Amino acid sequence: MSVENNDIRQQAITIIAKYFGRDIAAMYEKYYANKPDELVSSSLALLLEEYLGKAEADVQLKKLSSEVNINSYEKQY
Amino acid sequence: MKNSIKSFFLLSALFVFIAASYLFGSSAQSFFNQTIYLLAPITAAVAGLMAIKIYGWRDPAGRDVLFIALGLVFWTLGDVLWYVFKLFLKIDPFPSVADMFYLIGYVLIFIGIYKALRLAEVSLENFKKIGRPAMAAISLLVAVLILIVSYFGIYLAYDPSAGALTNFFGIGYGVADLILIISSLLALMIITVYRGGKFASFWARFIIALCLFLLGDILFAFYGVEFENDLKPYIYIDLFYAGGYLLFAYAMFVKYYTIIAVKKNIEQNLTTAV
Secondary structure, X not given: OOHHHXXXXXXXXXXXXXXXXXXXXXXXXXXXXXXXXXXXXXXXXXXXXXXXXXXXXXXXXXXXXXXXXXXXXXXXX | OOHHHHHHHHHHHHHHHHHHHHHHOOHHHHHHHHHHHOHHHHHHHHHXXXXXXXXXXXXXXXXXXXXXXXXXXXXXXXXXXXXHHHHHOOOOOOOOHHHHHHHHHHHHHHHHHHHHHHHHOOOOHHHHOOOHXXXXXXXXXXXXXXXXXXXXXXXXXXXXXXXXXXXXXXXXXXXXXXXXXXXXXXXXXXXXXXXXXXXXXXXXHHHHXXXXXXXXXXXXXXXHHHXXXXXXXXXXXXXXXXXXXXXXXXXXXXXXXXHHHHHXXXXXXXXXXX
């Protein structure tokens, strides 16, 4: 698994824990363990849109992608 | 039928039952009325405790719900004590330890809303989403409410002939109403963040419940003496509180079932994945 893969999972789980609690985040952690990046992103987007609304979901997803990119960049260089 | 819809019908039925006994019952049955009225705060406290259970006591994600639910529990304890003092011990419930529970309840609910505000990362930018005409109407309404509460609930609440404790609690309720107004405004800001999402509907119900409490408190500030003497129509003030409690309960039940639904969904996904 690449560095980027770990990051997107970790960030997604952090967001889920923030809004839905640690129990649900732990379940998502198990679920995301062997899933491709695209599925993690789309699953998170669906969850956030349903509960946080489209606008806030977009804000959170934007933050996630920028944080994943920064972490990935820092680890490479 | 979905659990949230079921709870809506049950809570509505409970409100109709309470309202009917107040509207159609004679003044001789005030003991009965005030006994069944207690069902409303108790239901809200139970709903709040259920919502706490779903997150646990220590989960930061549930801190807002924890404080709000504790606030409802404190209000319920205040109501139960008021009931016991007035109807069983036959002593004037104001001022008493019941008032202490009520006032602490307001503070706890405010802390809960503040926690939710922090979680939602609300900024002043969110106010722009409301739109100028709506914002102007809300500002005007808030200003009028603050004036009414400050004058009737704080300024006129001071009675130089009464004791320090009476004045402390009397003015305390006025300050608590200012807290309710600010809380409603903060909850509105939270809705602007979650607009279109299920979390927003929790806060929408919550704001209506806060407004019902505020209306009840304002009417109580005007007609407190008539209300305490069980006179009609002043006793109907209780219906604002009962409606507020049941809406708080509904919001908490919906929150509970929302989180349960997320849990079930991911459990299903995990089972399918295996």
